[in-house]
Amino acid sequence: MVKKFQDHSVLLTISEKKIEKFILSLILIQLAIDAISGFFSLYLNFTSSLSLLYKIVILLVCLIYILGRGGMASYLMLAILSYGLILLITNLFQGASLIPTDFSEYVKLITPIIIFLSVSSFKYIDPKRYIVKVVLFSSLVILINICMSLIGIGTSSYGSYGMKGFFYAANALSGVICIIAAWAFTIAIEKGRAVYVLSCFLFLLMAVAIGTKSGILAVGLLSFLLPVILRKISTGSVYYLMITSGLLLISLYYYDIIINSAIIERLVYFYDTGGLTRAILSDRNEFMDALFPYFLGLSPIDLLFGVGYSGLYHFPKPLTELDPIDIIMMFGIFTMLLYASFLFFILIKIFRLKRKFSNSINIRNLSTNAILVSIILIGMSTIAGHILFNGMTTIFWGLALSLPFWQKNYSINKRVK
Template sequence: MTGKFNSVMYTDILKWFIIFQPVLDILTLLSIYFIDLSITVGIVFRMLFMLLSFVYIFFGNDSPYKKYVIGYLILLLAVLGLGFLGNIFLKPTFNFFLETQWIAKVVYFIVMFCAFVLVFTSKESYRAVKMKLLSAVYIAASIVVASILLSILTNTSTNTYEWVKDGYKGWFYSGNELGAIIAITAPLLFIFAYKKTNTWKDSLNWLPLFALLVTGVLLGTKVGLFAMVGTLAIGVVILILHWLVETRKNGMKNRYMISTLLAVVMAILFGVIAPTTPSVTNLSVDMPIPEKDNIATGPDSGEDGESMEEAEERQRQEEEAMRDEDGEIRELPAYLDSEIVNKILSARHFYFTRQYHYYIDAHIYQQLFGMGYAGNYTEVRKTIEMDFLDIFFSFGVFGAILIFLPLIMVTVAIIRKLFSDFKQVLNPENIFLITSIMLGNGIALIAGHVWFAPSVSIYFSLAFVLLLYNLYQPDLEELSGQ
């Protein structure tokens, strides 16, 4: 690339943009609480960066995959554009701003995924770029941890739950998004820490990771608890196994011994601290469970600053939205009508039922290209807050296939390598990346706020591309000339 704007410059900008992510999230809280802006600071800066990424994708790189990435983006935007135009005429209620914002949020993940693919397959050294971006994630996560702990110490932290349960989300607006960020970045910090550890002097690299794990359970959510426990358990097991393999090859005192011992010590300390944190104590607290014919609890009821009165009013409106033309509330499918399902999904299955009926009754055009934001609502608009289902109902069969293409690519890559190069899949770095992606998709499926959350999806897309590159590294390096 001969122009001034190239992969080296974009990578440097990208590094600082990742580091700046927690600051954007804190500014978002301030803009909502004190200025009451409909468009937050975070959205403005992230959309501007997405435009910059478009410029990089089309004009600023020399990757051999450039034409494929551009073709994919054009096809995706065309399909989403057809859905958008169709909904202008087919939706009972069409809000231009909400529909545009909804599309922009999911496109952000795709654009960042494409930009990362081109960054890692350009002429600049992959390993140098990888460590540069992982160090940016490391710094960003450290800022998250420091800000939350400081907010708790100064008694300025916002509460994850307004009522019934406990939890701290610091100076961040959305507890769900913060939990997803912590869950997805924790395995990435594991990679950075163990790669940077060669002697005992490098032990300090593990402190931000341990602090992030503790912060995850201070949040008070089930997502934070299970994600931190799962990440820590996988980390300890995979490092022990890798250390044993390296010991057979190189003797007892190999570089992985230090990382393994540090991970074990970290797990023991976490096990001592975790039982006293909100995520564990909240397990014994039950949110109100809705009766079969009454939607009394909705997704995140009482969370993210919502008062009991606001939750009750919203739930009343949502109950009205579930009624059919005769005024009767539509029955849930039998397999969804249980207290266990409600406890896991926090009543999101009620909103799935509504969207499902919208979809069944929709025009064939909407079934193929999507019903847009919140489906074919008339007055009360409410998404399911389960990303996979929201993507399918919002963007239809064609849109969902194209949006999920990165996930399909990663899944196919893992399956192929399991049969052709099993050891490569079990590399510690790849296990941590798979863990990050699985946690992100698990949260997206059950609690949402991953694919549609730009503050989360930048880390999520990085994990996707790092894993893809690691699995196909020999072929890509040969093609890219690295």
């Protein structure tokens, strides 16, 4: 009897390990699939659904994994899916033609939660080694796409400037850069100052090449804040001085090129015509000012549960491109409160885990990383948009949120063995 139980336990372990490997393999190459999908769309003259189908596969496998394991996570997932169904039924009163779009946007919105609920229970694969693979592979994919744009293949981020290769959305790519840079910086800090400074320079270069304000600001903040938070203030200050001194020297050398670049011209134009607010938000505040009065004039039910895409098309402009505002208008104030509460709950759990396992450098660093990345991503979504409604970014965000718990499970499982 004991032997049969042990054999069953071994088979279950092998099966779970294979599922973990499969899900993580799918997540690892998702950025490459996005680029390939963009190539098909751009050069083969047809709209490629490869990227969408691939993300659906990732989410379906994760859902099957969550529901198959049972427990609180499965009940929570069923509640989230049921709530989504209620929202879709409510949005039917605005018109049925865009219900598939509403469903798609809701799935994008809950993607980090699906990834979190699945990956946070992993325990057989080494998370630190996996993240190194993600950083190296994803950085290579992004660099190849930037190089493609440099030689005239692919697309630009904004008209005549910004290099994003075959990727569709520059802001979403900036969100990905933010997450990958945070992982890279966390790994590099442990390797020494030279490796850290080199990685900061590389990711700042990629952010500047892509050309979004939010991406450059996010990587710049991470390069300063992570060493300050993960180490001591004095050590972080040394890193910061080294980085800023190097960037200052480069900026002085290439002053004429930088000051006459398209991104600076765009910022100056927005500042001259609308002040600091327009320079930061690029007219998105005007979109919000135009749309929000229409939204506030809706019925109490529509205010609570939104009007979906069909309802938004009755407004002067469908979206503000400020993600929190778009969530409120599309899915309602109540949905936004639920979403914000759930994210806050996850971040509190991560903070408590960090305090409980303060002696584990891996859990501590990954927890700090997840909290800081989440704050920056929410900030990016507020000023630039295309973050919370983009699967390319939200899959990696869900992974970042789950890493501290995955690391804890892996460490405990390793000790038990």
